[in-house]
Amino acid sequence: MNKGFEVIEACRLFHIPPAKVEVLVHPQSTIHSMVEFIDGSILAQFSVTDMRLPILYALTYPERIRSDMRFPVGNLRHLDFCPPDMSKFPCLRLAYEAAEAGGAKTVALNAADEVAVAAFLEGSIAFDEIPRIIEDAVSASNSGKLGSIQEVLQADSEARRYAQQRVGRLSGSERSQATSFI
Numbered sequence: 001m002n003k004g005f006e007v008i009e010a011c012r013l014f015h016i017p018p019a020k021v022e023v024l025v026h027p028q029s030t031i032h033s034m035v036e037f038i039d040g041s042i043l044a045q046f047s048v049t050d051m052r053l054p055i056l057y058a059l060t061y062p063e064r065i066r067s068d069m070r071f072p073v074g075n076l077r078h079l080d081f082c083p084p085d086m087s088k089f090p091c092l093r094l095a096y097e098a099a100e101a102g103g104a105k106t107v108a109l110n111a112a113d114e115v116a117v118a119a120f121l122e123g124s125i126a127f128d129e130i131p132r133i134i135e136d137a138v139s140a141s142n143s144g145k146l147g148s149i150q151e152v153l154q155a156d157s158e159a160r161r162y163a164q165q166r167v168g169r170l171s172g173s174e175r176s177q178a179t180s181f182i
Helices: 002-014 052-060 090-101 104-122 127-140 149-171
Strands: 031-036 042-046
Touching: 002 090, 002 104, 090 104, 090 127, 104 127, 104 149, 127 149
Parallel strands: none
Antiparallel strands: 031 042
């Protein structure tokens, strides 16, 4: 889901449609982002696979401060990329769909994700039930444009309430019928 949220952020920050934001699976986790320009050139950001570096950058922006996190470019032998399998990553598919629909759908996506992940961490639902809850909550939400922070908060509250009800049903009678892959 985190990659899906990044897709939505890119759409909003750069005013581009979801179809223009491509996610690639990169097993080496070396390249963290790439931007293709209209002339066909690509800028890639690669570094050590360590979240301390982007956190350092976020905390010190726009400055760059010295760190001991170095990427040994000479060790780079190959880079593999492949498109994500949306059946293996259903939350990414849901994020693309919410980004395309816009409005309250993206709010519902976030709210339902938070509720479902919390329920999983509490042991109330199985891991594979997270995307089911999110999909149901997003489907039940409005697709209208949100014009105020009050409307955003209302959409968030409604999606959370719906997701919590769904969690309650799954952790009750439906749970015994659900299949878990973990």
